[in-house]
Amino acid sequence: MEPREIIRRALEEGRSKLLEHEAYELVGSYNIPVPKAYLAKTPEEAGKLAEKIGYPIVLKIVSPDISHKSDVGGVILDLNSKEEVVEAAKKIFDNVSKKAPNARIAGVLVQEMVPYGLEVIVGGLRDGIFGSVVMFGIGGIFVELLRDVSFRIAPISEEEALEMINEIKASKLLEGYRGQPPIDKKALAKIIVNVGELLEENPEIQSIDLNPIMAYSSGAKVADARIIIKTK
Numbered sequence: 001m002e003p004r005e006i007i008r009r010a011l012e013e014g015r016s017k018l019l020e021h022e023a024y025e026l027v028g029s030y031n032i033p034v035p036k037a038y039l040a041k042t043p044e045e046a047g048k049l050a051e052k053i054g055y056p057i058v059l060k061i062v063s064p065d066i067s068h069k070s071d072v073g074g075v076i077l078d079l080n081s082k083e084e085v086v087e088a089a090k091k092i093f094d095n096v097s098k099k100a101p102n103a104r105i106a107g108v109l110v111q112e113m114v115p116y117g118l119e120v121i122v123g124g125l126r127d128g129i130f131g132s133v134v135m136f137g138i139g140g141i142f143v144e145l146l147r148d149v150s151f152r153i154a155p156i157s158e159e160e161a162l163e164m165i166n167e168i169k170a171s172k173l174l175e176g177y178r179g180q181p182p183i184d185k186k187a188l189a190k191i192i193v194n195v196g197e198l199l200e201e202n203p204e205i206q207s208i209d210l211n212p213i214m215a216y217s218s219g220a221k222v223a224d225a226r227i228i229i230k231t232k
């Protein structure tokens, strides 16, 4: 589906949050690397889709009413067979029906599990004064406790994006800390540039949260995407 079409349909349905598979589609259309993912309505369908993607698989609840999926038992990682996927999907529906009984459920996202990497965050928001603002940070305590993040106003050049990456206090973690290979900063810079573009070209988007992005010595991949749109 066209990116504009995804937003239009969500607005039409009065939703202020894109469903996760819609968010991936939109993000992917801006050349930001995303894992393969499909929406399943039933555990059996989840099993079939997993066979199509290959293993390991991650399952996630998809609901317009749930923001933090892990908090309601809505994420299960590292599933390695069709049977495991079917069972895990049942478990997710069961967890969510107990922990968020009033949430509307669109289904379960069947997603390629990507290799573990350094978890970084790229966020974006529309500010009344500055316009499209993009944020970069390293995941975990660096963002949550230390607020170690950098910001730029879009449009952002690749050079500016590299500055954003280098100016956070924990930037050493990206440079091969304790024998780890250095992180591909260029791949992260491209994601930052493209998030800026996505915000600029889609004025309905209020905020975007790619958290986490798995960063590797070569390349990077988004593992969670949240997009909030304006309903007028």
Ligand SMILES: Nc1ncnc2c1ncn2[C@@H]1O[C@H](COP(=O)(O)OP(=O)(O)O)[C@@H](O)[C@H]1O
Pocket (backbone or CB within 6 Å): 035, 058, 060, 067, 068, 069, 070, 071, 075, 077, 111, 112, 113, 114, 115, 116, 211, 212, 223, 224, 225
């Ligand atoms: N496709 C994936 N591949 C590998 N790890 C993943 C994937 N999706 C999620 N994870 C891991 O599971 C965690 C929780 O999933 P996430 O989609 O971020 O849920 P939440 O809504 O709770 O933030 C992520 O922070 C990441 O560490």
Ligand SMILES: [Mg+2]
Pocket (backbone or CB within 6 Å): 211, 212, 224
């Ligand atoms: Mg997340």
